[in-house]
Amino acid sequence: MKFIKGKEFKSDRPWGSELIASMNGISTKIHWTDEPYKxxxxxGEEVFVVLHGSVEMRYKSESEELSKIMESGDIFFASIGTEHVAHPIGEARILVIETEGSV
Known part of the structure; x- marks a missing residue:
């Protein structure tokens, strides 16, 4: 059993994380960041949930770069092959559910 206060979680580096659960090849992690990813x-597929803060999610659709501002509680689903990058606006805490060992 584990309890985590999502809006209080912090790492010593951008995109640092804590593993919450690993179930049948799928990992669930909480991340803290104040810098963009890559x-x-x-x-595989990915579920990205903004727990606290705001994130500009940039993604490509048919070679066109698009973006959407995500607030606390917003969810992004990246299907297989979706190229994307998250840019936090200040500090953000994010829940990520994906295949274990994924980028």
Whole structure:
């Protein structure tokens, strides 16, 4: 059993995380960041939930770069092959559910 106060979680480095659970090859982690990630495509699908703060999610659709501002409680689903990058606006805490070992 584990309890985590999502809006209080902090790491000593951007995109630092704590593993919450690993179930049947799927990991659930909480991340803290105040810096952008990198453009990437996950090894599988990804669910990205903003727990606290705001994030500009940039993604590509048919080679066009698009973006959406996400607030606390907003969810982004990246299907297989979706190229994307998260840019926090200040500090953000994020829940990520993805295939274990994914980028």
């Amino acid at each position: 453009w990437h495509v996950n090894d």
